[in-house]
Amino acid sequence: MKTTSSAIEPASPRIRRIAYVGAIALLPYAAMKQYWSLDGTWGIPATYPTLLEGMEARARGKDLGPINSAMLWLYEHGVDVTVVMAALGIFLLLGLVRPWGRIFPRWVPLLARKPVPRWLPLTPAWVTAAILAPVFGVLALTNVVLMVFGLSHPDTDGFSPFAFYIAYSGMGPYGLALGAAAWSYQRRTRRQAA
Template sequence: MQWDVPGRAVREVQIMTTSDPFPPSSRVLPVPPPPRWAVGAAHVVAWSTVPSGVWRVALVLGVPVGVMEREEFLVAFPHNSVLIALTYVLLIGAVAEATSYLTLGLVQPWGEVVPRWIPVLGGRPVDHRIAVLTASLGAVSVTFLWWVLFFGGLLTSPSPDPGISAGEALFVAAYAPLLMWGPLLAAVTWSYHRRHKTRP
């Protein structure tokens, strides 16, 4: 109770609302906006898996890609089934693109608060420590996968032809964007971590 004039009291009434399902301690504190370079890098990562996915689909559909013929690729599937092969490459592409798309969460609002349409967790703040740990492990994993295992294996494998054909150039052009995935994800993760360290 506080007094504004002699002999007259004004009561302070605290109104408790029930519309907010989370207590103040669980609400997200404001963080600085992501720098433009981080936003751009996150979008590059999100698109880096698309060219290789299109290349694989083209291979299964019989489009000449130069490196191998469709029949060579179909040998690995039961009854040389085009349907099974197409399902396989579409699934691989969907997983890769969904994983790379998650990088946008490090520069978007849904990287701070779980979207409300997600059951159970919707509307809850994202634990930035878990996000940083997960993204860091992802950056290390995809860097090792594409830099060491994939392109490292290509460079060290024997080739009967010292030159580079048009088909091989197309193949490299389709898969080369994947080399940016790990380093750019690491950079965006670092930016996300820095922004949360400076949060008031």
């Protein structure tokens, strides 16, 4: 029996808005890392190599496995691997609140129009939310409050503090939005699984 996405309760408008905000919050990180992968230097200490130079230096004289070879290939073509991961993270977040995240699209061989197994999006969503929400949500916010009162002076390792906060300030909202979307997806698909 084929299941249609309309047979499954949609995410509420509030959860969809939270997911969209979380996805948008991750864009500055992706943009900054993509800028750096294209040899942009703003915000990076003058003594730091470019991302490609650093990767090539670490790879020199080593037998690279398939993952490191793929990462080096991406850097050689001007793409930071964490930008790819951010894009996958946004795809995951939006898939938790959109109909295409519950039913495999037509173009997926052998799985077209079949329900997505609950564990497939929920496992990476809960793991990622459990890491990002506390570290970049709670701890980073606490650190900002302490900085405002002059009680903390974080070491940004020579990076421009402004670039550092642009790049990483979206991780907390993304993690919180991912947790909210995963909770909603789990609740909505539990009825379907039963």
